Amino acid sequence: MRNYVLRRLLVAVPSLLIASLIVFTLPRLIPGDVVQMMLQEKAYGKDLEDLRAKLGLNRPIPVQYVDWLGAVARGNLGESLWTRQPVLAELARRLPVTALLGVMALGVAILIGIPVGIVSAVRPDGIVDFLARSAAILGLSVPAFVTAILVTLLPAIWWGWTPRGRFVEFSSGPAAYLLQFLLPAIILGIASAAGIMRLTRGMLLEVLRQDYVRTAWAKGLRERIVVLKHGLKNALIPVMTVLGLQVAAIAGGAVIIEWIFGIPGMGQFLVDAIVQRDYPVIQGINLVIVTIVVVTNLTVDLVYAVLDPRIRY
Amino acid sequence: MANSVGTLVARESVPRVWRLPALARLTLQFARRKPLGALGGAIVLALLLMAVFANRIAPYAYDQSIPMARNKPPSAQFWMGTDNLSRDVWSRVVYGARISVTVGFATVALATVIATAVGVSSAYLGGAYDIAIQRVVDAWMSFPALVVILSLMAALGPGLFNLILALSLIGSASASRVIRGSTLSVMASPYVEAARALGAGHLRIVIFYVLPNVMATIIILATIGLGTVILAESGLSFLGFGVPPPYPSWGAMLSGSGRSFMYYAPWMALFPAGAISLAVFGFNMLGDALRDVLDPRLRGSGRSPSGV
Numbered sequence: 001m002r003n004y005v006l007r008r009l010l011v012a013v014p015s016l017l018i019a020s021l022i023v024f025t026l027p028r029l030i031p032g033d034v035v036q037m038m039l040q041e042k043a044y045g046k047d048l049e050d051l052r053a054k055l056g057l058n059r060p061i062p063v064q065y066v067d068w069l070g071a072v073a074r075g076n077l078g079e080s081l082w083t084r085q086p087v088l089a090e091l092a093r094r095l096p097v098t099a100l101l102g103v104m105a106l107g108v109a110i111l112i113g114i115p116v117g118i119v120s121a122v123r124p125d126g127i128v129d130f131l132a133r134s135a136a137i138l139g140l141s142v143p144a145f146v147t148a149i150l151v152t153l154l155p156a157i158w159w160g161w162t163p164r165g166r167f168v169e170f171s172s173g174p175a176a177y178l179l180q181f182l183l184p185a186i187i188l189g190i191a192s193a194a195g196i197m198r199l200t201r202g203m204l205l206e207v208l209r210q211d212y213v214r215t216a217w218a219k220g221l222r223e224r225i226v227v228l229k230h231g232l233k234n235a236l237i238p239v240m241t242v243l244g245l246q247v248a249a250i251a252g253g254a255v256i257i258e259w260i261f262g263i264p265g266m267g268q269f270l271v272d273a274i275v276q277r278d279y280p281v282i283q284g285i286n287l288v289i290v291t292i293v294v295v296t297n298l299t300v301d302l303v304y305a306v307l308d309p310r311i312r313y
Numbered sequence: 314m315a316n317s318v319g320t321l322v323a324r325e326s327v328p329r330v331w332r333l334p335a336l337a338r339l340t341l342q343f344a345r346r347k348p349l350g351a352l353g354g355a356i357v358l359a360l361l362l363m364a365v366f367a368n369r370i371a372p373y374a375y376d377q378s379i380p381m382a383r384n385k386p387p388s389a390q391f392w393m394g395t396d397n398l399s400r401d402v403w404s405r406v407v408y409g410a411r412i413s414v415t416v417g418f419a420t421v422a423l424a425t426v427i428a429t430a431v432g433v434s435s436a437y438l439g440g441a442y443d444i445a446i447q448r449v450v451d452a453w454m455s456f457p458a459l460v461v462i463l464s465l466m467a468a469l470g471p472g473l474f475n476l477i478l479a480l481s482l483i484g485s486a487s488a489s490r491v492i493r494g495s496t497l498s499v500m501a502s503p504y505v506e507a508a509r510a511l512g513a514g515h516l517r518i519v520i521f522y523v524l525p526n527v528m529a530t531i532i533i534l535a536t537i538g539l540g541t542v543i544l545a546e547s548g549l550s551f552l553g554f555g556v557p558p559p560y561p562s563w564g565a566m567l568s569g570s571g572r573s574f575m576y577y578a579p580w581m582a583l584f585p586a587g588a589i590s591l592a593v594f595g596f597n598m599l600g601d602a603l604r605d606v607l608d609p610r611l612r613g614s615g616r617s618p619s620g621v
Contacts, residue, residue, distance in 0.1 A: 011451070018452035026464045137349075141594035143544050145551050146586045149567055149575075153583075156576050252457030256548055270460065271552065274467040282464060286456070293455045 004305060012298050016291065020072070023286040024065050072287065078280035080273075087284040090269070095288065098258070098265035101188065102250050104181055108189025109196055109246060114239070116193075117200025121235075122227055124205060132197060139194030145256045147187050152260070167264055184261045188253050192246045199242050203235035237308050244300030248293045343606060350602020356595030363407055364414035371404035376559040384578040394580035396566075402580060405561040406588050412562045413592055416477055416546045421538045424481035424488060429524075429531060431485065432492030436500065437519060447493075453486040459548060466554040473556055476549065480542055488534045495530040499523050533604045540596030547589045563589045 071078065077087040120129040168176045207213065208231050216226045255267030262268075266285055273281035344351035363370060373379065378399040385395040393402035435446045453461075462479050469475035499505065500523065508522050547564030549555040556562045566585040575582040 011448070014448045015451040015455060018449055019455050022452060022456070022461075026461070026468055137594065137597070141540075141597055142586075142590040143548060143593070145548060145564075146567065146589055149582055150586060153575055153579055157579050248455070248457045252459035255457075255459050255463065256552060259552065270463065274463055277467075282467075286460060286464065289457060289460055290452075290455045293457065297455070 005302060008298060008301055012294055016294055019290045019294070020069060020287060021065070023283050023290065024068060026282070026286070068283070077284040077287070080281050081278050082276055087280050090281070091266070091284055091288060094264060094266050094269050097263060098251075098254055098267065101181055101185055101254055101258070101263065101265060102247070104185035105188035105192065105250050105254075106243070106246065108186050109192035109250075110243070112189070112193040113196030114200050114236075117197040118204060118227065118232065120197070120201040121204035121208065122223075124201075129201075132201075136194040136197050139190050144187055144191050144253050145260060147190065148184070148257060148260045151183065151187060167262055180261075181263075184257045184263065188250055188257050191253065192249060196239060196242060196246070199239055200235065203238050204231055207231045207235045237304065240300055240304060240307065244296050247296045251289055251293065343602070347602035347606065349598045350605075353595045353598025353600075353602065356591060357599055360410055360414060360592055360595065363410040367407050367411050371401075371407040373401040373404040375405050375408040375561045376400065377404075384574065386578070387580055393584040394578060396578065396581045397574040402566075402584055405566060406563070406584055409561045409563045409566065409585065409588065410592075412473075412550075412556055412560065413543050413546060413589075415473070416480070416556075417539045417543045417596075419477045420480040420484060420542045420546075421535050423477060424484035424538060424542075425531060425535050427481060427485035428488035428492055428534070429527075432489035433496050433519060433523060433527065435489070436493040436496035437515070437523065447490075450486050450490060453483075454490070458483050458545065462545065462549060463552070463554060466549060471554065471557050476546065476555055480545055480549075483545075484538055484542060488538065491534060492527060492530060495527045496523055499526045502526075529607045533600065533607055536596065536603050537600035540593045540600060543589070543596065544593050563592075 068078070075088065077091070079086050080090065083090075116128075116132045120132045123129055168180050204227075208227070213226060213230055216230045221230075254265060255270060257263070258265045258267035259271060266289070269281065270285045272278075273285065344354075379395065379401060380399070383395065383399045384397055387394045393406060395401055396405070431446060431450070435443045462483055465479035465482065466475065469479060505518060505522050508518050513522070546555060547562065547567075550562040550564030551568045553565070553568065555565060558565060563585040567582055
C-alpha cells in the first residue's frame with residue numbers, strides 16, 4: 001500500500017511538470033502582443049521595448065519559464081499585466097466562489113444521481129427506471145449552457161420572472177449569497193447526475209446478481225440492508241472514479257455557467273484574461289485548475305485502494 | 314467479434330449484388346435490437362442530408378435580411394420565425410448543420426488519426442517511449458477540455474480550421490489511451506505471436522494484425538466522439554471563440570447580440586437550442602448502440618481501477 005502511494009505520487013509529479021510547461025507555453029502562442037495592445041497606437045518602438053523590459057517579456061522564453069516555475073514554487077504567481085494586482089490575491093478571491101459553485105454542483109449530482117440510480121437498479125424496467133433513464137439520456141444530450149438559457153428564458157416568457165443579474169456579495173447575508181448559486185449549481189450538476197445515475201444503476205445491477213447478495217437474501221435480511229449495505233458498498237467504488245472525473249468536467253462547465261449568470265469566479269476571470277492576453281493570469285488559473293484536477297484524481301485513486309480491500313497494489 | 318478471419322481477403326467471385334441486401338438486413342436487425350440507436354441513426358442521417366443539401370432546403374440565405382420581417386414569430390412563411398436582424402431562423406438552423414457536421418466529422422477524423430498513431434505506437438513500442446508519451450497524455454488529460462480549448466483557440470485565433478485543430482488535439486488524448494489499451498490486449502494474443510514467429514516485420518504486424526482488430530474500438534470511439542465534439546463546438550461558439558459570424562453556428566445563435574432579444578423573440582433561442590440537443594442526442598444514441606453491438610466490453614467507464 002505504501003509502495004503504491006509512493007509510486008502514484010511519483011507518476012503525478014512529472015504529469016504536473018509537463019502540465020506546467022503546457023500552461024506556460026499556451027498563452028505565449030497567442031498571436032498579437034499584449035504590449036502593443038496596452039499602448040494602442042500611441043507607442044513608438046522605444047516605448048514598446050521599455051515596457052517589454054519592464055514586464056520581463058524581452059528575455060528568452062526558457063529563461064522566463066524557469067523564472068516563473070521558481071516563483072510559483074515560492075507561491076508567487078506574478079501580477080496581472082493590466083491591473084498590476086497579484087494574481088494569487090485575485091485567485092484567492094475568486095477560487096472560493098468557483099469552488100462553492102463546484103461543490104454545490106457535485107452535491108446536486110450525487111444527491112440526484114445515486115438515489116435515482118439505486119431505485120432504478122432495484123426495480124429494473126419499472127416505471128421509475130424508465131423515467132430515470134429517459135431523463136438521463138435527455139440530461140446527457142442537452143448542454144449546460146442550453147439548459148441555462150432555457151431556465152432564464154422560459155420563466156421570463158411565461159411569468160415575467162427573470163433571475164437577478166447582479167451578484168450578491170457575501171457581506172449582504174449568507175442566505176442570499178448561497179441562494180444565488182442554487183440555480184447555476186443545479187444546472188451544472190444535472191449533466192453530471194445523468195452519468196452518475198447510469199453508472200450507479202449499472203454497477204448495482206451487476207453487484208445484486210452476485211452470490212453473496214443471494215446469501216444475504218437467503219439469510220432473511222430486509223431489502224434495505226441487502227441493497228444499501230451489501231450491494232451499494234461495492235457498487236459505489238467505480239462511481240468514485242467517475243466522481244473524480246466529474247470534478248474536471250464541472251470545472252470546465254463552470255466557465256460557461258459563470259459567464260451566463262455573471263458569477264465572478266475563475267471561469268469569468270479566465271475568459272476575460274484570454275481576451276486581454278493577460279499571460280500571468282491565464283497561467284495562474286490554468287495551473288490552479290490542473291493542480292486541483294491532478295490532486296483529485298490522485299485522491300480518488302488512493303481512496304479507491306482504501307475502500308476496496310480486494311485491490312492490492 | 315472481429316478476429317483474424319477478418320483479415321482474410323474476400324473472394325472476388327462473390328457477386329456484388331449480394332452485398333446490399335446483406336447490409337440492409339444488418340441495418341434492420343440493428344434497428345430491431347436497438348430501436349433508440351436506430352432513432353439516433355435516423356437523426357444523424359437527417360442532419361447529414363440537411364448539411365449537404367442546405368442550399369436547397371433553406372428557403373433563404375443564412376445572412377439574408379428579409380425586408381419588413383424583423384422578430385417575426387414562426388409562421389407559414391418563416392417556419393421558425395425571424396431574428397433581430399430580419400434573418401430566417403429556419404434557414405440559419407439548416408446552414409448551422411453544415412458547421413456542426415463539418416466540425417464534427419473533420420475533428421473526429423483528425424483526432425482518430427492522431428489517437429491511433431499515438432495509442433498504437435505507444436503500446437507497440439513500449440518502454441521509455443511509452444512511459445514518456447503516457448505522461449504527456451496524463452498531463453494533457455488533466456486540463457478540463459473547455460479550459461484548454463479556450464486557451465488553444467485564443468492562441469490559434471478564430472476560424473474553422475483552428476477550431477477543428479484545437480478540438481481534435483483535446484479529443485485525441487483520451488481516445489489514444491483507450492486505443493493503447495486495446496492494442497496491448499491484441500498484442501498479447503497468439504496470432505500476433507504467430508505472425509512474429511513467421512518473420513513478419515513490425516509494419517506488417519501493425520497494419521495487418523493489430524489495426525484490423527483495434528478497428529472496432531476506433532469506430533466506437535469516433536461515433537461517441539462526434540456527439541462530444543458537436544457539444545464542444547456549440548459551447549465554444551456560444552462563448553464567441555468558434556466560427557466567426559455571420560456564418561451561423563447553433564451555439565453562436567444562442568449568444569451575442571441576440572441574447573437580449575430572446576425575451577421578445579424566444580424562437581430565436583428555442584430552435585437552435587433544440588437543434589444542438591437533438592444532434593447530440595442522435596450521435597450519443599447511435600454511438601451507445603454501436604458500442605453495445607460491436608464491443609460490449611467497453612460498456613461503462615472506470616470498471617477497473619485506474620492503476621498504473
